[in-house]
Amino acid sequence: MPNDVKVNHRIKFLAIICLAVMAVFVMRLFYLQIVEHDKYIALANKEQLKRLSIPAKRGEIYMMDDGRLTKVVLNQTVYTMFVDPAIVDEPEKVKDAIREVVGGNAVDGFSKLVDKKETRYQVVAKTVTRTQAQLIKKRQLKGIGFQAESRRVYPEKKLAAQTLGFVNFEGNGQYGIEGMFDKELKGKNGLLQSVTDVSNVPLTIGNKNIDLPAQDGRNIVLTLDRNIQAYSEQALARGVKRSGADSGSVIVMDPNTGKVLAMSSLPTYDPSKYNVVTNAQAFNLGAVNNPYEPGSVMKTFTMATGIDTGAVKPSSTYVNTDYIKVEDRTITNASKGETGTITFQHALNWSLNTGMVTVAERLGNGTIDSKARSTMYRYLHDKFKLGELTGIEVSGEAAGRIIAPDEADGNAVRYSNMTFGQGMDLTMVQVAAGFGAMVNGGTYYSPTVIEGAVDKDGQLVKAAPKPAQPNVISPSTSSQMRDMVIKARRAFYASSDLPGYRVGGKTGTSQTIVNGSYENGQTIATYLGFGGDTKPRYVIMVEVSGKGKNLAGNIDAMPIFTDISNWTIDYLKLQPQR
Amino acid sequence: MSYSTTATYSRRRSNWNRNQNTVAFTSAVKLGPITHTVLVALMITVLGLIYLTQATKATSYDYEAQKIDTKIAELSDEKTDLEVENARLTALSEVQSSSVARAMTKPSTPAYVGN
Numbered sequence A: 001m002p003n004d005v006k007v008n009h010r011i012k013f014l015a016i017i018c019l020a021v022m023a024v025f026v027m028r029l030f031y032l033q034i035v036e037h038d039k040y041i042a043l044a045n046k047e048q049l050k051r052l053s054i055p056a057k058r059g060e061i062y063m064m065d066d067g068r069l070t071k072v073v074l075n076q077t078v079y080t081m082f083v084d085p086a087i088v089d090e091p092e093k094v095k096d097a098i099r100e101v102v103g104g105n106a107v108d109g110f111s112k113l114v115d116k117k118e119t120r121y122q123v124v125a126k127t128v129t130r131t132q133a134q135l136i137k138k139r140q141l142k143g144i145g146f147q148a149e150s151r152r153v154y155p156e157k158k159l160a161a162q163t164l165g166f167v168n169f170e171g172n173g174q175y176g177i178e179g180m181f182d183k184e185l186k187g188k189n190g191l192l193q194s195v196t197d198v199s200n201v202p203l204t205i206g207n208k209n210i211d212l213p214a215q216d217g218r219n220i221v222l223t224l225d226r227n228i229q230a231y232s233e234q235a236l237a238r239g240v241k242r243s244g245a246d247s248g249s250v251i252v253m254d255p256n257t258g259k260v261l262a263m264s265s266l267p268t269y270d271p272s273k274y275n276v277v278t279n280a281q282a283f284n285l286g287a288v289n290n291p292y293e294p295g296s297v298m299k300t301f302t303m304a305t306g307i308d309t310g311a312v313k314p315s316s317t318y319v320n321t322d323y324i325k326v327e328d329r330t331i332t333n334a335s336k337g338e339t340g341t342i343t344f345q346h347a348l349n350w351s352l353n354t355g356m357v358t359v360a361e362r363l364g365n366g367t368i369d370s371k372a373r374s375t376m377y378r379y380l381h382d383k384f385k386l387g388e389l390t391g392i393e394v395s396g397e398a399a400g401r402i403i404a405p406d407e408a409d410g411n412a413v414r415y416s417n418m419t420f421g422q423g424m425d426l427t428m429v430q431v432a433a434g435f436g437a438m439v440n441g442g443t444y445y446s447p448t449v450i451e452g453a454v455d456k457d458g459q460l461v462k463a464a465p466k467p468a469q470p471n472v473i474s475p476s477t478s479s480q481m482r483d484m485v486i487k488a489r490r491a492f493y494a495s496s497d498l499p500g501y502r503v504g505g506k507t508g509t510s511q512t513i514v515n516g517s518y519e520n521g522q523t524i525a526t527y528l529g530f531g532g533d534t535k536p537r538y539v540i541m542v543e544v545s546g547k548g549k550n551l552a553g554n555i556d557a558m559p560i561f562t563d564i565s566n567w568t569i570d571y572l573k574l575q576p577q578r
Numbered sequence B: 001m002s003y004s005t006t007a008t009y010s011r012r013r014s015n016w017n018r019n020q021n022t023v024a025f026t027s028a029v030k031l032g033p034i035t036h037t038v039l040v041a042l043m044i045t046v047l048g049l050i051y052l053t054q055a056t057k058a059t060s061y062d063y064e065a066q067k068i069d070t071k072i073a074e075l076s077d078e079k080t081d082l083e084v085e086n087a088r089l090t091a092l093s094e095v096q097s098s099s100v101a102r103a104m105t106k107p108s109t110p111a112y113v114g115n
Helices: A002-035 A036-050 A091-107 A110-113 A128-138 A176-180 A182-186 A226-242 A273-276 A295-308 A344-349 A353-363 A370-382 A412-418 A430-439 A475-496 A553-571 B033-087 B092-096
Strands: A049-054 A061-065 A068-083 A122-126 A145-155 A190-196 A209-211 A219-225 A248-255 A260-266 A317-320 A322-327 A329-332 A340-343 A450-455 A461-462 A504-514 A516-534 A537-546
Touching: A002 A091, A002 A322, A036 A049, A061 A226, A068 A091, A068 A128, A091 A122, A110 A122, A110 A248, A110 A504, A122 A128, A128 A145, A128 A344, A128 B033, A145 A273, A176 A182, A176 B033, A182 A209, A182 A295, A219 A226, A226 A248, A226 A260, A226 A537, A226 B092, A248 A344, A248 A430, A248 A553, A295 A353, A295 A370, A295 A430, A295 A475, A295 A504, A295 A516, A295 A553, A317 A344, A317 A353, A317 A475, A322 A412, A329 A412, A329 A450, A340 A344, A344 A353, A344 A475, A353 A370, A353 A412, A353 A537, A370 A412, A430 A537, A475 A504, A475 A553, A504 A553, A516 A553, A537 A553
Parallel strands: A061 A219
Antiparallel strands: A049 A190, A061 A068, A068 A122, A068 A145, A190 A209, A219 A260, A219 A450, A248 A260, A248 A537, A317 A340, A322 A329, A450 A461, A504 A516, A516 A537
């Protein structure tokens, strides 16, 4: 049967070919599915798996408003409106929509941009609100798109601008609280990894899905009181204008807690328009960032040191001749004529340099020797924390400097100058915090602007209080200093204050250093004081300065203090004492 | 070790009693191997369809969830907008320049009991 054999042979041959083809398929499949498994899995994941970042909401910033929380920095979703001119089929209607709905937010020359048919992407409006975007979407025009972005909103405009800081175009906080707490305010972006459809809608299929929710930024509550802050800024602006000065700073603190109630500087700026600021000084918070020689306000610290060590009493006397020699230098009084035997209270009232140098001499063995200098340094630097960082939670705090007695420059001449506020670099926040300790009974509270944080339920979670340093000076010294400072103020400005309140203060007029030497024609005016009823309720420090300006503490800074002080007494509803 | 099962039926049990109906059914239809294969294939197809229905159903929930998420986001944006508007309207500068504030008069110095 040769034919059967032939058919059988053909069938076998066909079977072999089939097997061979199948073998090729099997080998190819083996190659694709086993050998190249990881590669194709990766390709498939790349195509199907999407990793979407869930942006964390930046934390908001609150101030206090007579004990209540009020938002002063918020977030708002705004849109950048763009067109694809190649797709726009009704350009006139698109232009009308932009003109009628978006109006002032449209970019210059948007009409021409819509007509650029050869391009595919033209931004025609910025910071478009959600309502505006919805109105435009309702018109169902082709070729219009919106890109959402979050922006910071400052409803109070320039209020506490330097303390708050701003957020730049990259979303990073700069200056103030925004700069200091940038990481905490930013929060942590979440991650959504999921298989998605063509519209990027995440689907629950697959086993590689990740859903990490975003951790929103911390909502920070400041100790600043919105009303005290606003009034202080207005009073400062009025005072600076009255003096014809260029700049000024003010700080209001609660001496019983170290909480800063108001803090601002001039010139200032609007954080929402930080990009148009031409004077970089506007970003600086003078009270924290700019150390200077505070001048005669430091005489209160010299007196406190003298009284607390027992070297002098307010009623102790010395012979004033309007000048005093320290080594090869002669120090003179700015106010002359109060010569003869006078008390240190009198010396403080008249701000006599000779009196303060005498206190320093009595701290030593009749001269400003090593003992006197060490004692002064211990009080100024170690106890009142002057010339070092206070830890206030605002970016860019300057440490300032007090030269130690064991340094080459820490000689008697320098320390004699330090008794009346020269030869040292201090920030206002350091001086105000130290003065707070001086009048509150002797406890140093580190200055703070952080009241706490707002939790998810909108409740205030108070920040842990910073450690206080008690017994900086004795309660008796503190009481005597309060009386001295009140008398110093009442000696000249008794009629300025509301009757029945205990208000005290000290002027300061400091020369500035120009080309390495003190310049009499350019002075900085300072006033440092406190006010209250049965106890001190606030400490206010004011500074006014200007290039080429001869400013005086009693003329240019004191009225600003008085303005804020009298208003604060009413605001805090303090009752007058008999 | 081996096991064996021993069944012992009594004569009485193996006898049918009165009033007992006994039906012995033997199917006349005999299924061959092809029919079995087709049936198995059909069962697999049905199971596959059930799986697909469930998977599609799960996906439809995803779209539903997405819609709800979008709605939540919209409402959240709306809430934020309202908060911003509220903050703007209650800003001190706004309040101070309002007609109500302009119509206010400066208070006289307060008198306290006991003074």
